[in-house]
Amino acid sequence: MQKNKNRISVPGFLANGISSGIKDSDQKDLALIYSTVPARVAAVFTKNSFKAAPLLIDAERVKKGTAQAIITNSGCANAATGKEGYKDALSVSAALAGQLKIKEELILMGSTGVIGKRLPVKKIAGGMVKLVKGLNGFGIEDAETAMMTTDKYPKIAIRKGIVGARDIIICGIAKGAGMIEPNMATLLTYVMTNALIDSKALNTVFHQAIDNTFNSISVDGCMSTNDMAIILANGLAGNNPLERAQARLQRFRDMLSDVLMELCQAVVRDGEGATKFISINVEGAKSRSDARRAAYAVANSNLVKTAFFGEDPNWGRILAALGSSGIPLEKERVSLSIGDVLVFSQDSPTNLNLNKLREIFQRDRIDVRIWLGGGDKSYCVYTSDLSYDYVKINADYST
């Protein structure tokens, strides 16, 4: 995680974050990312049937492969707002196009906050002059801060490397702390890079990298209406273009995956009320989808999550959750370890050291490994515990 905001900058990208009055307090609530030249774009959207209005517009615009700006408000999701909500989003994009003097189709939009409320278009329009005027090369952290809702801290990750004979920077920012579940992990993630990359290649590597990172985390098993991830690649590095089936594309994808993995782990660590970071690694499955289903059954079990919060080495709940996952299991072949303690094997509890296990449950990070013994496929999910604070944060959110 990058702390020094002065060092966060991606060639050709300007950003800003301001308070426009959407939130009651003076908190920042309006963010803008802007590329000085049109950029190649790829995006992944939530699979929720009630997609927020801005996402419906974005999905159409992204198809053209080019975008130049992303405006995001927090404090209102503009989801479940029907045709009016759609018009509201369009009016934001029209106003911003006027300010930036670019085509409206080059503008993407994100919203996060309470569902079912109309977007405060006047406030957003009122803040737009200031938002655009303040665009600057070191505004990424301000933009990130303006996207936050229940997040405790901003999440920014950067990787630099030489790809295609030029210095490439990939910088990602993410907002999200609750409603975290795949398709997409409930949040907004924006990635900026100066790489020159072919549209199809960008789309492919972005989807692959998301699948292995943000689609593998869970805080509360809830899928939001507003989740999306967008990457803008403005090509200003002037590198040898990245195209499919190249070794240098692989290098770019690895850097991108690193950025996304750092961000998604930060999202889990910042999970609403989270006190622990927990990995659930299922191995030896017949298929990746079986492994995934098993891992999520454990990761999303409230009984497992409360046991971790309570530092109660009640490992039987992990087995109970695994057993309820619905995947075919040969239980004689299943093994379970927590940290480096094997707790269950050959259909029986091991003769374990309970004090050692108790000590592992007291750690900030806990690694759970499940071997199914039925194949060679695996899946790893990152999750958090379920605490009083999760309930507190979510019991009184909209009012």
Place this chain on the structure above:
Amino acid sequence: MQKNKNRISVPGFLANGISSGIKDSDQKDLALIYSTVPARVAAVFTKNSFKAAPLLIDAERVKKGTAQAIITNSGCANAATGKEGYKDALSVSAALAGQLKIKEELILMGSTGVIGKRLPVKKIAGGMVKLVKGLNGFGIEDAETAMMTTDKYPKIAIRKGIVGARDIIICGIAKGAGMIEPNMATLLTYVMTNALIDSKALNTVFHQAIDNTFNSISVDGCMSTNDMAIILANGLAGNNPLERAQARLQRFRDMLSDVLMELCQAVVRDGEGATKFISINVEGAKSRSDARRAAYAVANSNLVKTAFFGEDPNWGRILAALGSSGIPLEKERVSLSIGDVLVFSQDSPTNLNLNKLREIFQRDRIDVRIWLGGGDKSYCVYTSDLSYDYVKINADYST
């Protein structure tokens, strides 16, 4: 719910509940139900892959269609205990057969408590003489109390009626407050009746009644290793036998469903930390399984459950949960009402009275109705909210 224990009695059934020292305190932890004559039996078991040892034995014994006693301990689940746990359960059944002087195959067993611990067979055997000696016609409430773990109160329901020209009594008891999710709703449910009923008919009506009651509730979405429901019908009423495709069988099934519905609603009301009773009714679905999936997506959403706990009229979370259910949705046709307030219709929020909605969220019982507008199938799920106390109860259970 029957309060006066002296009135609870089913002809030919004796019961008792004692403390055998499994739990640290003096709480009752060992329960016995006994029919003076062998009874017809039907049962439904959890679909968890890690079924507890007693359930594996019961499943075999129930196939023969006859049973006479059910012994149940709380404080230890005897699940994930392998071959040793299986032997432990068998030794309990052998000891009880000796005490009751009946065939071992007529004995069924249930266990509830922490998973992965060996059954304290010596304590159970030590308490067995007292348990059997104390069997009496009014011991049902003691038996029920001995099955409780995190339950706040015993759950007993009775229906009486004339069926097949005789007085029929159906009495059910249930234990369960957490790990509540269908297949089976995580709990132990035992039903006693004096009705004379054909084995196949008993099996059919019991499965139907369970499907419409206990398989329609959820407290925390967690499926236990120990869930089961058993019905014993000892035939002592001497009624005209109940067989398939009879009007009087229908009457019996209705009474049975009433008993199970009362019990399962009591289980939800007693849900760990529950402060609200919530019904999620999904109508207008293309299929019952779609309606069920949608209803459970809402019922099991932690964000929905915490909003109810916080009495926060954040209805957008219900739509978000519905939208994440994965069923095909025409969102223009979806309507949502809470209590008698329509909050969403024709793809837009209604012009609702927020104070009215707030008042509904403050009630003890909240009814959510979702119309999908795509067919004529429906499903109703009963659930509870997610409170601090749920986390508290479950953060420190095993130790």
